[in-house]
Amino acid sequence: MIGSGMKKIILQNEPIDMAQMLHEVESDSDGAVVSFVGKVRKNSRGKNVLHLEYEAYREMARKELAKAADEAEEKWGISNCLVAHRFGRIEVGEASIIIAVSSPHRHEAFLAAQYLIDTVKKKVPIWKKEYYSDGSSWINDKE
Amino acid sequence: MIGSGMKKIILQNEPIDMAQMLHEVESDSDGAVVSFVGKVRKNSRGKNVLHLEYEAYREMARKELAKAADEAEEKWGISNCLVAHRFGRIEVGEASIIIAVSSPHRHEAFLAAQYLIDTVKKKVPIWKKEYYSDGSSWINDKE
Amino acid sequence: MKIKIKAFAAVKEACGFEDKELTVSEGISVEKILLELKKCHPGLKEFDGTLLFAINEEYCDQDSVLSDEDTLAILPPVSGG
């Protein structure tokens, strides 16, 4: 990774500790922290979701996320950023992804956070399987 | 306030509990939670900030924030939103404001969160005084 | 008629009051009240062109007219967030 800011990529099986994640990107010279939390919804495509499973090509996902973080720093001069994605089984209401970005001013932090989640949805090799009462299905359409 | 979502406005002297705030906007039918945290920076306009003090026209600030929340719901169909602003003395590194928005999809949550913080900066009757080693100053320019 | 005036932040400090009651003539405008206030509180002049006003907690403009028991708030440019 390039630049002087902290950039942290976390891929883990365990639940994500939101307060901890936000704490990690803090610095006294930053006035803005923008975060995005993606959570498992109980409804998807008209079906009742029981739980999800995420699979990741972990080494490559880590590389792609690190590239996206570098790009966000280059484009918007953000200070610190963190992307944490869970894999394995995740229950309805739990967070699958957390993105947190700190920056001296808010506009850059908003843009960078949006860029990071958009990149995850488009380019990072992670897949979601939804489990319903009557089966399961890999999701491969765009939202 | 209008609509069916939860909209909560908090004006308080005490430190803001971020985890609690995020928890408040959660719902099982929302896939996205976007939050903005505004924090006291140690540097401002080339000066070394020791601490801040916020003053609010509280009754009116509450009304203006409630209007902004209603507008955000109308414009983007967000589910829940919360704005918490501290007043009184706030130290460097502490949060002065937290905005949290939940929505079925992420795009609307990002737009609504940005709208809310932009509105706070433009229209909500709250004022910031910066304290330095050699004096203090009410801030009245735009970022 | 009687009205209340509220001053905030830098305006409060420049004027030296936070709350004030005034007896004014019916149908008086915000602008007129401001002119009166400047006589006793010359510090207000430094805010010319930047002030915001609210009657009963709703933004209004300088031409707005007050009624009995109204509260007029005089607000410097906001800087919350």
Added chain:
Amino acid sequence: MKIKIKAFAAVKEACGFEDKELTVSEGISVEKILLELKKCHPGLKEFDGTLLFAINEEYCDQDSVLSDEDTLAILPPVSGG
């Protein structure tokens, strides 16, 4: 030369393998390998036109050529986040 193939998610289930080693001729392209794989794993056909590929953890296209010891990953459209 020898290469490794990795399959993920829906592709893994359709192919019935996660990791596979193949002996292939030098300079073989991704497209050519895919044609070979479809013979033994006809389930792959349902992904025609939607698959993504990576060589050694970097995205590549169908024309890309593999070297000895390379790892080719076959990826269905991503759905993380």
